[in-house]
Amino acid sequence: MNIEGHIDELRAQFPVIKRYTYLNHAAVGPLPLRVLDEVSRINQDKGYSGGLHWMDWEEEAEETRKIIARFINADPEEIAFAQNTSAGLSTIANGLNWEKTDNIVINDLEFPSNIFPWQIQAKRHGLVTKTVQQRNEELAIEDFEEQIDRHTKIVAVSHIQFSNGFKVDLQRLSKLAHENGGYVVTDAVQSLGQMPIDVKKLDVDFLATSGYKWLLSPIATGFLYIKKELIDEIEPSIVGYRTDENYHEYSYRTIRPALTARRFEHGQINFPGIAGMRAAIELLDSFGIYNIEKRIRKLVDHLIADISELRGLKVLSSMKPEHRNGIIKVGGLDNPDDVVKKLKEENIVISSRAGGLRISPHFYNTEKEIEQLLDVLSLLTKS
Template sequence: MNYSLSLLDEYRSLFPILQSKVHLAACSQGALSIHVKQATEKYVHSLMMEGTNWSEAIQNVEESKRKFAQLIGAEIDEIAVMTSVSDAISAIATSLSYDEGKNRIFTTDMDFPTVGHIWLAQRQNGAEIHFLPTKEDTIYPEHYERYLDGNTLLTSIADVSYYNGFKQDIAQISKIVHEKGSLLLVDAYQSAGHYPLHVKEMNIDILVTGTRKYLLGIPGIAFLYVKKELAETLTPRITGWLGQEAFASLDLHNLCYGAGTRRFETGTPSFISAYAASSALDLFLDIGVERISEHCRKLADFTVSYGVEKGLRPAGSLSSKQRGIMTAFYIDKAQEVEKSLRTKGILVSSRKDVIRMAPHFYNTTSDIEQAINEICKIQ
């Protein structure tokens, strides 16, 4: 597929919603391109006209895995397709052995609730769960130095906080975590697609993310990366026929896990979501995440500076190095403000007491000005 994307207008022209709305809610659901729409229509049309399209659909699943592997610098056999990030983390959590003396799981107070829920559910299997505390909406690398010890089995962290956009230094944390003898799991749902991720360079053991946010797909597909040498040591407790070595043989009586990370796959995935993911990933590979990140970083810096200029109070760090692309502002009655903005054609996302503004490569500073000006009128 050939994209001509030298100008911002050409980026924007791929997203029909931008003709009538200001879309700044990629932290919740990214805008859909015409190519993703065409991909999902292709899937539906194939079913309508052919009745079954298993081989073509499986090919799209494999293509989405290959493209995602390329995006993060992994190998395809280190990628599994899951239904959600919750599904992916649960697959890992239930495959670990929580032996006495090496059973501590560390996560943070800034992680999305599902992460805490999954790890807390492992206490019945012998896991000891600890939450790293925040200080001024920030987690400092020295917190990992202070709290992790030799009994830590795995450290589970978010690359970027879903709540306030706080960005962690994954490379630095990875070094600390591994020196403590712990595995590192990174939730990249709020960073994949607008921030370069190189799992080998960053020495990440496990990475999870989904396609519906910054990767500009739809719900139903998430990706699980597990370092090859680690995957082969893990035994899934949740499995299915597609996670078997020879799934096409339909062998009911023998359990033989697939090679690499594919062992964590279970049943038939959301095929329509795989078509969407494969199409969306084409765009990122053609443009380049580094180029996307540069544009989005400028938008994020502008969002903070213009918001402060207009009297809004950002949540979290003001340091550019400690912020992802998303910016959150403390807003009274945030959910009501979000609904009011939607009636004006401005899409943002509220969480608790903040309004989150998450631009992507299709956004402009004018979009941000319009959203902030409207917020100030409502407040």
């Protein structure tokens, strides 16, 4: 569906716009009305009929698993529902069969969720972690190349960096890791929902995400993708009845972990949240994720074109097409936290990160909203 041609209809889905110029999707995405309705539908059902419709919720969740799989070009059995990105990453870190000679490649631009699980494993098993150093807040493939060797079991990296939106070439990294017998684990929470993701094309081995940012889904929703042939290599570290291949059978027996990613779900899943996540993905799908990426690009282009006109401000995010997206970091301010506060007084919401402003519009934002931000920034930088 053409976004510009349906912008009013689209914006009517977002109650957040009634009060705010909301340009902060790298922090927390607001919920569209249809997502609120779906969360409420399941909660109301539980309120008025207890667990009578439990099996319907299970069936709906399985349908959502298929929708998620389609969204990232995976198979449904490669998807496990997870509470958040950190849980997905920890599932992989805890479940791998580590050998003393293994090393792990991380980087110093990364969000802690994709650092700490690996550090814990390194400590537990006496492994070496190798840290790729950022260069001017960017990550160079050559630096990964230097660190990856035939003992590298894991290369852990975000698809898009949280602080400045730097997008890494996952396809090249996967190739590098695989040539050395290692795996790539990616955190996709800053990319999923703002651009197409094709796990087969990227050839990543594991992908973890939350739904609460660009995917416009409820808090504590998310999923973990695991390449089919690797599912059996990851030992479930938190175990429950859902781990078993026959999870509706409650009798005493010896566990046989499912050969699908469901083995990582252990106990009851978040039916209201999952129903909300489905509604959010369906909304994104109805406009088309390629159109959404294009629309965000257009808004960001507008922002970039005008921001350097403002005194002292400059865009610090990479402007190379292969690295940029909907997260823009702006520098040149003495105190970005104060600017964020003053913008909030005008009901304009952005964040400060790593010494700069982080601006992150989504597809339902408008050029007018970008101009509102620029106007207030212009006043603040003049004073």
